[in-house]
Amino acid sequence: MKWSLKLGSIAGIKILVHWTFVFLIAWVVFSEAQRGSDLNTTLLAIAFILTVFLCVVLHELGHALTAKRYGINTKMITLLPIGGVASLERMPEKPKQELMIAIAGPAVNVVIALILWLVLPSLKDVPSEEFFQRITPANFFYLLLFVNVVLVVFNAIPAFPMDGGRVLRALLAFKLGRVRATQIAANLGQLLAIGFVFIGLFYNPFLILIGAFVFFGAYAENMLVQHLDFLRGHSVREGMMTNFVTLTPTDTVKDALNKLLMGSEHEFIVEQEGQVIGTLTRMQLIQAIKEELLNKPVSEIMSQEFKTFNVQDKLAEAYTELQKTRAPLIPVLDNGRLAGVINTDNINEFIMIKSALTH
Incomplete structure (x- = not known):
């Protein structure tokens, strides 16, 4: 944090x-x-x-x-x-x-x-x-x-995501399943959170903070569980982007800035002949401008430590990893070669489209 x-x-x-x-x-x-x-x-x-x-x-x-x-x-x-x-x-x-x-x-x-x-x-x-x-x-x-x-x-107190709420969800999940149990526990938690805020207005301001924490925590957990349940059975291949812009190690910072301005990408994969060798974010480019490194190759400012997914990986696990690390994008490999990229926004769009198609 x-x-x-x-x-x-x-x-x-x-x-x-x-x-x-x-x-x-x-x-x-x-x-x-x-x-x-x-x-x-x-x-x-x-x-x-x-x-x-x-x-x-x-x-x-x-x-x-x-x-x-x-x-x-x-x-x-x-x-x-x-x-x-x-x-x-x-x-x-x-x-x-x-x-x-x-x-x-x-x-x-x-x-x-x-x-x-x-x-x-x-x-x-x-x-x-x-x-x-x-x-x-x-x-x-x-x-x-x-x-x-x-x-x-x-x-x-059964106000999810507090301990009592998690106990309530676990007990309900034995009979109702995790998704329905989370919905019930989260709704109850949000209801109690509103009560905390109301009481806090008259007695103790710390209850307002606790109420806000419980309310938004319950909402976030409920959405996460629903999303993970929806993604179950889908692979990373289904949710990755295949139309994306890449950089080569010899491209300059100026070249990268031009691609940034010409397209919608904010982050880039740096690859050479299908092999991922780094990632480059907008913040790294902005920092390079401040340091007057426009003519430097991107290989000198890119991140060389990065996680990758395989096309056969579970999409739900990729979503959890992206939520945990807050990574702007992660390369996806097929037999060791770059096949696509994935980020949280794209998975959310995948969820939205698939949900619309099933209703």
């Missing part, structure tokens, strides 16, 4: 914190200042938030490590002001696997809460409600216990 700071890695999974996390810390400082808290109390409140997000990291690791058991890797865990996001390479299509991955995160919070409940003195020994009015070293871990319970309850 852009504008994120890497904190480290656990089990090969990068832990990132998004720059907007600063707003959460600022909000904590502002809230404590409004209450007249001194410096020590403010620092303790910040430490509490950081400890809560340590629990969030452990929650996301629960998802990630369970997914790894099913052969699904996680590239990163990103901390946002509204929580954490584990970027799994894909979600399993088998309901049982998705169910296990979904409940693994909240299960971590249950374990944390249980450990704190066993270690801390009984709440019967707590003096009064005033004990919890302001964070102190004495109530720090009691509040952490409470937050972990809240995380479990909150994630149990």
Whole structure:
């Protein structure tokens, strides 16, 4: 995710914190200042938030490590002001696997809460409600216990794509299939998201952010699952473009710019006698202009690291890869030679046309 700071890695999974996390810390400082808290109390409140997000990291690791058991890797865990996001390479299509991955995160919070409940003195020994009015070293871990319970309850809400929504989809998928189950879970998630936004307008602005995240996340997941289901059974050959402009390694930046201006291509495949040797994007061309490299061959500015598809590859898998990498285009090979190119826009057009033809 852009504008994120890497904190480290656990089990090969990068832990990132998004720059907007600063707003959460600022909000904590502002809230404590409004209450007249001194410096020590403010620092303790910040430490509490950081400890809560340590629990969030452990929650996301629960998802990630369970997914790894099913052969699904996680590239990163990103901390946002509204929580954490584990970027799994894909979600399993088998309901049982998705169910296990979904409940693994909240299960971590249950374990944390249980450990704190066993270690801390009984709440019967707590003096009064005033004990919890302001964070102190004495109530720090009691509040952490409470937050972990809240995380479990909150994630149990069946608002897709939250954990509860994924659990709901997995359970429904056993009987209804993945597509119909996703539609139901996503619609319910969007309905609850509207409720979050409405409540947030009157009580807590963070609920507005959560509502927006849930609403658009549910919509995106629903569309993705429908598209993948529609693409099932089709090959990359069916969805690739065969009418495209290529460059040779000896073409200059100026030649590439002319082709950019004369056609609709924004990205190019650099090939020589049918062998793909690189890719060139519009941004690379713009950068070359700024550096006054008009007469340089494109072989000096092109990207030499690129992924390729084979014409026999599954179109659904190509679509998933394009969604994940955000690559502008990927070459398609037939027996090692360039046969076409494919991008997300073209697959979306394939879906639209095929859908229109079937109705």
